[in-house]
Amino acid sequence: MSTSTTGRHLQPSIDPDIGYRPGPLGRLGVAVTRHARATTVVWLLVIVGLGVFAPKVEAELSGAGWQANGSESVAARDLAQEHFGGNASSAIQVVVHSNGGPATEGAGKAILAKATKMLQQDSRIAEVVQPQPGATLSPDGSTAVLLAGAGADTNDMVRAATDLKGPLEDLSTEQVQVNPTGASLLWSDFNEANLSAMLKSELFSWPVTLAILVLAFGALVAAGLPLILTLSGLVASAGSLVLINQFVPVSIWAMNFAMMFALALGIDYALFLVVRFRAARMGDHDSPRLAIAETMDTAGKAVLLSGATVLISLSAVMLVPSPSFRSMAGGIMLSVIFVLAATLTLLPLVLFKLDQRINKLSLPWVHSGEHASPKFRAWGERLWKRPVLFGLASLVVLLALAAPIFGLKTAMPSIKVLPEDASARVGYDLVQKNFGEGAPGTLQVVADKADAKATAKVLSQDDGIAGVMPAMPASDGTDHVLIQAVPTVDPSNPALSDTVDRLRADLPSSAVVGGAPVENLDLKSQLDSSTPLVIGVILALGFLLLLVALQAPLIALLGTLASLLSTAAAFGVARLVFQEGWGSGFFGFESQGFLDAWAPVFFFAMIFAIAMDYTVFLLASAKEHFEHTGDPKDAMVGSLAHSGRVIFAAGAVMVAVFFTFALSGPLPPKEMGIILGIAVLLDAFLVRLVLLPVMLRLTGRAAWYVPRWLGRILPNIRFSHG
Numbered sequence: 001m002s003t004s005t006t007g008r009h010l011q012p013s014i015d016p017d018i019g020y021r022p023g024p025l026g027r028l029g030v031a032v033t034r035h036a037r038a039t040t041v042v043w044l045l046v047i048v049g050l051g052v053f054a055p056k057v058e059a060e061l062s063g064a065g066w067q068a069n070g071s072e073s074v075a076a077r078d079l080a081q082e083h084f085g086g087n088a089s090s091a092i093q094v095v096v097h098s099n100g101g102p103a104t105e106g107a108g109k110a111i112l113a114k115a116t117k118m119l120q121q122d123s124r125i126a127e128v129v130q131p132q133p134g135a136t137l138s139p140d141g142s143t144a145v146l147l148a149g150a151g152a153d154t155n156d157m158v159r160a161a162t163d164l165k166g167p168l169e170d171l172s173t174e175q176v177q178v179n180p181t182g183a184s185l186l187w188s189d190f191n192e193a194n195l196s197a198m199l200k201s202e203l204f205s206w207p208v209t210l211a212i213l214v215l216a217f218g219a220l221v222a223a224g225l226p227l228i229l230t231l232s233g234l235v236a237s238a239g240s241l242v243l244i245n246q247f248v249p250v251s252i253w254a255m256n257f258a259m260m261f262a263l264a265l266g267i268d269y270a271l272f273l274v275v276r277f278r279a280a281r282m283g284d285h286d287s288p289r290l291a292i293a294e295t296m297d298t299a300g301k302a303v304l305l306s307g308a309t310v311l312i313s314l315s316a317v318m319l320v321p322s323p324s325f326r327s328m329a330g331g332i333m334l335s336v337i338f339v340l341a342a343t344l345t346l347l348p349l350v351l352f353k354l355d356q357r358i359n360k361l362s363l364p365w366v367h368s369g370e371h372a373s374p375k376f377r378a379w380g381e382r383l384w385k386r387p388v389l390f391g392l393a394s395l396v397v398l399l400a401l402a403a404p405i406f407g408l409k410t411a412m413p414s415i416k417v418l419p420e421d422a423s424a425r426v427g428y429d430l431v432q433k434n435f436g437e438g439a440p441g442t443l444q445v446v447a448d449k450a451d452a453k454a455t456a457k458v459l460s461q462d463d464g465i466a467g468v469m470p471a472m473p474a475s476d477g478t479d480h481v482l483i484q485a486v487p488t489v490d491p492s493n494p495a496l497s498d499t500v501d502r503l504r505a506d507l508p509s510s511a512v513v514g515g516a517p518v519e520n521l522d523l524k525s526q527l528d529s530s531t532p533l534v535i536g537v538i539l540a541l542g543f544l545l546l547l548v549a550l551q552a553p554l555i556a557l558l559g560t561l562a563s564l565l566s567t568a569a570a571f572g573v574a575r576l577v578f579q580e581g582w583g584s585g586f587f588g589f590e591s592q593g594f595l596d597a598w599a600p601v602f603f604f605a606m607i608f609a610i611a612m613d614y615t616v617f618l619l620a621s622a623k624e625h626f627e628h629t630g631d632p633k634d635a636m637v638g639s640l641a642h643s644g645r646v647i648f649a650a651g652a653v654m655v656a657v658f659f660t661f662a663l664s665g666p667l668p669p670k671e672m673g674i675i676l677g678i679a680v681l682l683d684a685f686l687v688r689l690v691l692l693p694v695m696l697r698l699t700g701r702a703a704w705y706v707p708r709w710l711g712r713i714l715p716n717i718r719f720s721h722g
Contacts, residue, residue, distance in 0.1 A: 065327065
């Protein structure tokens with residue numbers, strides 16, 4: 001960023017190759033062209049060095065971490081694992097169902113013996129508990145549950161579930177069915193289905209993306225550059241995540257989200273730079289090095305600010321004390337850093353080396369590809385003449401779509417997120433059918449031995465509990481007991497939350513309540529309390545960054561509020577689709593009656609980051625024009641003429657990328673694809689190309705006014721070059 005300098009600060013000298021004093025990014029662009037070999041070697045080392053680890057990303061990254069650190073349920077799980085032979089929420093339950101007689105006799109008995117031997121040979125399994133009458137053996141004897149205690153942390157138990165589920169299912173015969181289930185299996189099956197869906201969606205999105213870019217650029221070589229740059233950044237970030245996972249557990253979701261988000265964002269950044277460079281070479285006929293300097297001092301600066309906004313938005317998610325959320329946000333941030341680095345160092349070098357060859361394999365209209373679009377200039381003129389009409393129309397649409405957000409309900413994902421043939425779901429259904437509605441969500445209460453009777457009494461007298469098992473003494477001889485209680489309702493039923501709240505209020509002080517469904521409830525409670533803080537931090541930091549970048553309080557505030565409006569509209573539509581089930585048949589999912597609880601905080605950060613991305617692109621262009629002419633009309637119309645086509649093309653790419661994730665796979669990727677796709681659709685085409693330009697029109701010079709006292713505090717950042 002170029003800043004004004006006074007007094008002791010020295011002005012950078014005029015570069016003889018380009019004829020003006022470039023800013024820091026301009027100098028960076030010129031430097032990589034002059035040190036082409038060193039830049040190439042560094043990037044080859046980064047891509048190849050980290051790329052070696054990238055293929056291991058699926059196997060290495062963790063599958064668990066969906067918990068609220070410091071919660072009572074996590075404490076209960078740790079106690080159960082340490083003192084009760086691994087009989088914790090992460091234990092694996094092997095459901096053996098016989099169609100011809102008791103599951104513990106004949107063929108069923110032989111299969112239970114084989115399963116027991118298989119489990120005992122795995123070092124991650126602690127004690128293996130045989131089916132117990134009245135607890136893990138159904139009243140008719142047809143269904144038995146073999147309990148494989150957790151002898152490792154939750155991440156390793158998910159890996160154990162992945163390794164064991166195939167061999168265990170292979171024990172099935174025509175008469176006896178074997179289905180592992182439990183929380184570790186659920187996450188294993190879910191992560192597997194999710195990854196498969198993400199990869200399929202990626203395969204669909206790449207050709208669609210390339211087609212849109214070819215239409216936008218009019219040349220195959222130019223269109224391919226954003227994809228190559230983004231792929232380089234993704235390979236590097238995947239390898240980095242594998243290395244980081246050796247020290248801190250990283251969720252596989254970090255890579256899943258990074259694949260989609262970095263693809264869309266990286267294409268945005270490269271698109272902005274490539275369009276600006278081609279304009280400088282084709283329109284202004286600058287020399288290649290001068291074109292690079294101008295591109296970096298203008299578009300490069302906007303890209304850097306946009307990247308900073310994205311990183312700031314995602315960093316706020318780190319406030320949620322959950323390993324999965326922190327590693328997901330961290331994974332996306334890492335991929336954005338690599339993509340940003342590639343865009344600001346490797347891309348300028350590639351553009352410089354290709355120069356006019358960037359237009360090879362071009363379509364007939366490529367030579368009309370000037371930076372300013374006549375069509376978007378005409379659109380800007382139309383908005384300037386009728387701002388109230390267009391502004392009110394867009395505002396009414398956005399408010400109407402945002403209105404349903406007030407009835408939005410959230411909950412942690414139910415078993416419905418898994419395919420019907422997934423082992424965890426089949427086993428879940430068998431347990432529910434043969435042991436009771438609440439059996440798959442059995443509660444685990446760990447208490448002091450002295451409080452065993454009082455704990456059992458409270459559990460047995462609660463209307464939300466269907467049955468209480470005898471107290472189990474600690475296997476290591478410590479002063480603890482484990483009492484398991486079966487709720488009366490399904491684990492996803494909201495009534496379970498009331499039951500847990502009552503128990504925690506009535507149980508002795510030594511008792512801690514846990515179990516897989518309670519861990520979900522505690523995480524939802526943590527998300528509910530963290531979401532307002534995260535949203536507030538994102539809005540405040542987003543406004544401050546826009547204020548620093550644009551030096552204009554009013555338009556920085558309006559830009560932030562406009563981003564908030566499109567985000568609210570996306571969640572309003574999300575309620576209609578996922579809570580009410582509109583379009584569920586078309587998109588191929590079974591409505592849970594709510595939106596997954598992790599969606600509001602995480603998707604808000606992602607949507608706001610994308611929305612601010614477009615805001616920076618448009619307003620940076622507007623500020624550049626205002627710096628040149630001081631004319632509010634030129635700022636508004638000129639920004640649409642020069643950035644409208646880029647925003648339109650980038651928005652089309654993002655919508656295409658996101659909606660490919662809505663058409664395949666389990667429910668959460670569909671939520672991600674549809675919510676983010678709708679958000680981008682509304683933000684790029686309705687907010688950035690209509691509402692925000694109208695705001696510039698109606699506020700006029702006031703949009704760019706900065707109080708004198710504030711101007712003295714802020715760094716003097718300029719978007720015009722020279």
